Amino acid sequence: MRELDDRARAILTGNDRGGYTVPTRGLYPYQWNWDSAFAAMGFSAFDPDRAWRELETLFAAQWETGMVPHIIFHEVDPGYFPGPDVWQTHRQPPTTGITQPPVAATAARRIYERDHDRARLAALYPKMLAWHRWFAAHRLDRGAVCIAHPWEAGRDNAPDWDGAMAGVDSSGVGEYTRRDTAHVDAAMRPQKIDYDRYLSILYFGRDTGWDAAEIAANGPFFVADPSMTFILLRANRDLAVLAGVLGEDSGEIEGWIAELEAGAETLWNADGEYYDSRDVRTGTFANSLSCASYLCWYAGIDNRRMLEHLRSVLGRVRYGVPSYDPEGPEFNALRYWRGPVWGVVNFLIADGLAAAGHEVQADRIRADTRALIERNGFFEYFDPLEGRPAGGDNFTWTAAIWLIWAG
Ligand code: 9WN
Numbered sequence: 001m002r003e004l005d006d007r008a009r010a011i012l013t014g015n016d017r018g019g020y021t022v023p024t025r026g027l028y029p030y031q032w033n034w035d036s037a038f039a040a041m042g043f044s045a046f047d048p049d050r051a052w053r054e055l056e057t058l059f060a061a062q063w064e065t066g067m068v069p070h071i072i073f074h075e076v077d078p079g080y081f082p083g084p085d086v087w088q089t090h091r092q093p094p095t096t097g098i099t100q101p102p103v104a105a106t107a108a109r110r111i112y113e114r115d116h117d118r119a120r121l122a123a124l125y126p127k128m129l130a131w132h133r134w135f136a137a138h139r140l141d142r143g144a145v146c147i148a149h150p151w152e153a154g155r156d157n158a159p160d161w162d163g164a165m166a167g168v169d170s171s172g173v174g175e176y177t178r179r180d181t182a183h184v185d186a187a188m189r190p191q192k193i194d195y196d197r198y199l200s201i202l203y204f205g206r207d208t209g210w211d212a213a214e215i216a217a218n219g220p221f222f223v224a225d226p227s228m229t230f231i232l233l234r235a236n237r238d239l240a241v242l243a244g245v246l247g248e249d250s251g252e253i254e255g256w257i258a259e260l261e262a263g264a265e266t267l268w269n270a271d272g273e274y275y276d277s278r279d280v281r282t283g284t285f286a287n288s289l290s291c292a293s294y295l296c297w298y299a300g301i302d303n304r305r306m307l308e309h310l311r312s313v314l315g316r317v318r319y320g321v322p323s324y325d326p327e328g329p330e331f332n333a334l335r336y337w338r339g340p341v342w343g344v345v346n347f348l349i350a351d352g353l354a355a356a357g358h359e360v361q362a363d364r365i366r367a368d369t370r371a372l373i374e375r376n377g378f379f380e381y382f383d384p385l386e387g388r389p390a391g392g393d394n395f396t397w398t399a400a401i402w403l404i405w406a407g
Contacts, residue, residue: 004374005406011378011399012042016050019057020074024380024392027183029077033058033070034154035397037103038344041110042400045407048115055104055111056120059127061095065212066134068104068127069095070151081179082199088206097202097210098149101228102135104128105235109242110404122246128239129253135232136256138212141280143263144224145232148215149201153225153292156198157190158323158337159330160277160288161223167281168220170196173203188334188390197221224278226267227292230299231348233260237300264301273305289313289325290337291345297352310361319368321346322384333383334390340381343369347401366405373402 015021020031021039028035036058043051061072073084073094084094105128112121139146147153150161173196180189190198201221208214216222236257243250269276269285275293277286294310296303314320316327323337323345324330332338346369353362372382372389378398380391 001406004402008042008378008399008402008406009046011394012039012396012403014394015039015396017074019053020072021054021396023397024395026079027180027380027392029075029080031057031061031072031074033068033100034103034344037107038347038397038400040104040107042396042403044107044111044114045403048111048117051107051111052117052120052124055108055124058104059124061091061093062127062131063091063095066130066137067099067212068102068131070098070100071096079179079183081177082202086199086202086206089210096151097205098152099131100152101154101231102131102235103231105132105239105242109238112242112245118246121242125239125242125246125248128235128242132232132236132239132253132256134212136259138216139228140259140263141222141224141278142266143259143261144266144278145228145260145263146216146222146224146280147228148205148219148222150194150198150221153227155227155290155292155323155337157194157335158288158290158292159328160225160286160290160292161221162288162330163284163286164221164223164277164279164281165194165197168197168200170200173199184391189336222280223286224263224267224280225292226264226275226277226290227295229260229264229267230275230292230295230301233257233264233299233301234352236260260299261301264296264299274309275303275306288330289328291321291323291342291349294321294349295345295352297356297358298348299352300355302356307358307361314361314364317384319372319382319384319387320365321349323381326384333385334388336381336391339384340390341368341372341384342381343373343398343401347404369401370405373398378402 023035040051040054062068087096089097150156240250240253267275346365350362350365376389379389380395
């Protein structure tokens, strides 16, 4: 695997734009929030200085409110839509007005455990704490973390949002030109109706001046999401460990952990018996068994019924973990978050399973992911049935997880 290790390192350095890494050339020409956390973990395998730098650049764009934006538009590139002119957050560097899954504290812990740079950790710590405090203040519903836009979960067109998205009025969005379908086959991307609604929700936020309280109270889309809830729960556990390293009081973080543990249980869909997304506006579950459901172990929550679901799903696909139940009515093996396998999510699921002692499933998921990469290269996502590559190539986070696993 030496050759693939070298290729993975070359992808990270090739996508490095000087202090930040683009997810892939062309399709995604900016710094994305959770992609950067994975890039940082990947860099930590061979360049700890560069790993810290990735997180430092991310947090340099943090808002005064504590929010860390989902995209930082370091150098304007017409190849991506919607760009800074659409978001209008009036910041320098320009950013979007929404956030993304908070993987950064988990990444910081991993980097610290490799090179023990206490000064750099101490500088990042209050910023990470402020971001988690922002989630606690603005984004909890009964203790579960809510997203105000599908792009926040990073699982843009998951069937999880179909019900909530159906209620979004997009009649006023007007004409626009997408750029993503110029880079990638349209059959692998969200559809026009999805983009109409993404823009409509964006315009609502923009019209409030990106006011988090107003968005939470009246935004057209507000969904309690298992991926954000589990990822923040895990991030708080890691942040509490880092507080201990730095001799900081972790009381506030422990309070968030208890609140999120309770919140996670409000996502339990008793009919389907799995963790599910819950539309806060209507109180209804999505009835979507997705890859997010299997992040419970990553958050430190073991669950017998979830393990049964996982075994069953792994028995029905050649390559796990599909982003949506292969027997669900909306399954599509190639369309983005509606079926394909995502290496980064597999990394998180396998990490949690291994820590919980479910080694058989963790090994299977890691082996499937490696097999997909060996067969196709470092693509953005993959077909779980036939193993075909999909989306962008030479993808930063796919290379990053390969390097983390390579140790
Ligand atoms: C919108 C960069 C990002 C990932 C997301 C993934 C995709 C963007 C898009 O690409 O989303 O944020 O334009 O499709 O869904 O998880 O962070 O890799």
